[in-house]
Amino acid sequence: MSGWETKKAERNRQSLARLNRALPRIFPSAVVSWALNRPFVPPTPRLAIDSYWRAHPIRADRLARALANRSGAPRGWTWQLGDSHNHGLPATYRTPPAPYREHAYRQGPGSCCVCGQPVYRFGWHVDLWDTGANMNASWHCACVIAWQFWNAPSGYARILRRLQARRCGQSGGRLWKSAEVDHRVPLFRVWSELRQTRWPGLLDYWGLPNLQVINRDVHVTKCAIEARDRRAAHLLEAELN
Numbered sequence: 175m176s177g178w179e180t181k182k183a184e185r186n187r188q189s190l191a192r193l194n195r196a197l198p199r200i201f202p203s204a205v206v207s208w209a210l211n212r213p214f215v216p217p218t219p220r221l222a223i224d225s226y227w228r229a230h231p232i233r234a235d236r237l238a239r240a241l242a243n244r245s246g247a248p249r250g251w252t253w254q255l256g257d258s259h260n261h262g263l264p265a266t267y268r269t270p271p272a273p274y275r276e277h278a279y280r281q282g283p284g285s286c287c288v289c290g291q292p293v294y295r296f297g298w299h300v301d302l303w304d305t306g307a308n309m310n311a312s313w314h315c316a317c318v319i320a321w322q323f324w325n326a327p328s329g330y331a332r333i334l335r336r337l338q339a340r341r342c343g344q345s346g347g348r349l350w351k352s353a354e355v356d357h358r359v360p361l362f363r364v365w366s367e368l369r370q371t372r373w374p375g376l377l378d379y380w381g382l383p384n385l386q387v388i389n390r391d392v393h394v395t396k397c398a399i400e401a402r403d404r405r406a407a408h409l410l411e412a413e414l415n
């Protein structure tokens with residue numbers, strides 16, 4: 175073994191010992207087996223869970239939307255843009271609507287600001303330990319990753335390409351290296367035409383159901399058509415007012 179390999183093996187031995195000491199009797203088995211198979215074993219249960227969701231953003235996206243479905247939108251809530259500092263409203267329609275992040279509907283510690291459901295030990299979404307809501311947490315570990323995925327899907331191009339079997343989502347041709355992540359229904363249209371969609375159904379426009387990887391040339395054409403439609407919509411609106 176090279177010096178580096180010896181060091182890595184020693185570090186893993188220590189991490190594994192730490193993890194074993196800290197691991198409660200009950201722990202999600204998928205996370206344990208994920209952690210044990212890492213080139214660098216995460217040394218704490220919490221890091222093991224983080225690492226698990228980071229590697230499974232599609233699963234996190236699906237779970238976050240399912241959890242949000244259990245909560246539904248708070249009574250009286252509508253999707254609004256505005257002042258993020260004073261009201262916690264999103265400043266742009268590109269940010270996914272999240273009522274429980276808004277100051278008016280915040281539920282406080284122990285419940286997740288993305289999906290509105292209780293957060294349990296280690297940021298998990300099920301109370302496997304019967305210890306009740308974790309009052310030090312206001313995000314599920316899964317929802318942190320889902321939030322990143324919804325806000326910056328370009329960072330997940332590799333996974334999305336694989337899901338599409340490396341075929342362009344629009345033309346069906348082979349995906350080139352320069353291919354880009356695209357929202358099938360553009361977010362400006364979600365804001366201008368689909369704003370009344372019930373939350374969390376709205377979140378589907380940020381999640382996997384509305385994402386595709388398409389070749390750059392196809393993307394450029396799609397964006398040009400969308401820009402033309404957007405101009406036409408503005409003109410029509412101006413005429414009507």
Ligand SMILES: [Zn+2]
Pocket residue numbers: 238241286287288289290291313314317
């Ligand atoms: Zn959540």
